[in-house]
Amino acid sequence: MSIDPGAVAAPPLKSRIHGCLLGGALGDSLGYAVEFDPIESIRHRFGPEGLTDFGALGPGSHFSDDTQMTLYTVDGLVEALEWANEGVGADANACLWLAYLRWLDTQGESVPPQAPSQPPRWIDGNEVLRHRRAPGNACISGLATGEMGTVYRPVNPESKGCGTVMRSAPFGLIPHIASDAVYKLSADAASLTHGHPSARQSAGSFSLLIHRLVAGDSLADAAAAVLDGVRGLKDVAAELPERLEAAVRCAGTGVLSPEELVWQLGGGWVAEEAFAVGLYAVLATAPGPDSTLSPEGHFRAAIALAVNHSGDSDSTGSIAGNILGAFYGEECLPQEWLDALEAPDVIRGMADLLVGVTTA
Template identity: 50%
Template sequence: MNDAQHPGESGFPSTGTPSSSGVAGPIDFPSRVRGCLLGGALGDQLGYPVTASSLEGIRIRFGAEGLRSLDQLPGGARISGTTQLALYTLDALIEALEWANSGTAADETACLWLSYLRWYAGLEGGFPETAPHPLPRWIDEQQLLHERRSPSAACLAALATGEMGSRARPLNTAAEGAESVARSAAFGLLPHVAAEFTARLAVHGAALTHGHPVAHHGAAAFSGMIRLLAHGDASPARAAAAVLADMESDPEASRLAGRLRAALRLGESGQVPLEELRDALGAGLAADEALAVALYAVLAGSDPDPQEHFRSTLALAINVDGDSSAIGSMAGSLLGAFYGEAALPPAWLASAEGTEEVTGMAALFLAQTA
């Protein structure tokens, strides 16, 4: 066991606790877990090469239709820090589940912070001077997850302080970037927990590095959608509408609620010109804008065939002016949680980076939730 783990009040049940929601439909839960995680990684890899580019710049590089497939990437597909942090988020939940399944409660937010510190140490060569030094875990042995792949400056700055950010004591009060949302899919995959617990975990996880409320609300909304897709047999539109309905009574979430409302409206109308998308949803850099663009892409890219739906959605998601890596990751995670592995194009998986690391982490998570 990691010496940084410590008892505390937990919302995790033991492995034997029966699910109150179950997994409806013919798609089994393990497939949804792998689909969500791999879908997020594929979306990240498609968006990563153009995440700092304008749509005009993307079209100059890849032609009038933009970047649409991993096989268009001359240097091959590569994960970014978005996937690295998504997997470190998952590892923190695995660690907390290990405690719960052994009969001991753990502080889940502390597990998240210690996991992010291990990610930081892998990139920077050591822990911040005033931070604890948790023992390594399986994920820390995966060299790919320690390569420097455009890590979030806000995340690095917050972790470098050696302090544990929270809503009460925020770090980076102006930080509202989409990376705080994209790493939060794993919260929604947790079985046997209430929606309120999922949202609380996501908020606390985002607050570790991002102090702006829109980052907190975005993480909660995204993980809530994943939860409804993976456990509630909801369609993407119904999942988004349900999350939006819960947000309507919270004045602090009004900015995100407005973006999601617009995304639902635009997505149900089909594909719209980029200028209209920018006006309604923003540039796709902040947490609320990026989540709204990802949701729009999922709805507007609809196709009866899951793999075609995935391809068209990812093309819409990453050919924008915003954070294409984070937007692509969110869109891919949503469809992977909805369809399971059936959404993932085999040719994309064959050319993708990090599939062994992702499926390895999925297996560890599923072993604790079986």
């Protein structure tokens, strides 16, 4: 199947922001229902094609820590941009650290006494974000140190879990800033919890992919540009270009079985694997030039491919949903899936805050 879906009408920024955040939450929610389940169990429960629709779950689907942390990333960026719009310089990474510390509190963890105290913001009043949904160990332990990790003074120096990538789409949604700035914002924020080079490089590269899509690139062009950029990174973690090259190569051959997907790309538990699986799912299911597959059909197919495997299904589903939501805008999101989504008003509320500060 072709990895270039051809020309689509360019959605406005508001639709891309809403689409990216809602699309990520949809992929996260479908994947969270089968996270930690081997593919054999998924097939036994849902049939040979696995879990492909919210209708198979019944009422009460939930998103995971992936969506929670993505929304707290939005909040940190919104605060930094609020200051900037008032003409006051602010340390964006400090704003993100403070936002993540407030997320830490929602998980029932004690915020370290040496960490700065801060007043609550709108996001903190939403009870749905206070549920503990299998948060990543490195995200918890890195924030619990009370130290603001940096590239040069990392916390969890050996950790490269996918907790950096799954929360990093919002950096790519900020318009009118240079690609280098997008990458640095994302990579610096990744270093708040994870110290391994692949963790921050994967996060920064994923944010750049979103940034290029919002700027109007096709899926294929954005993927190629990001892969070229990864190859040129100073001191690049070798596993990152290897996994992304495999994702593009596998997408060019068509849809893999869940077993082959994990064999070729990994299960998504670490940063470069999660990025690779999400990207592969989007590219492998993209319609060719003569295809009649709609944006919604593409979204459904990509999310199904991204979550049905013996791996970190919520993170890989979230990444695929972020990508297609940013590319197509809200047009690609199935209405019945949105109807089943937990707390869409909270997600839309955070999306509107980001729209407000980026179009002020």
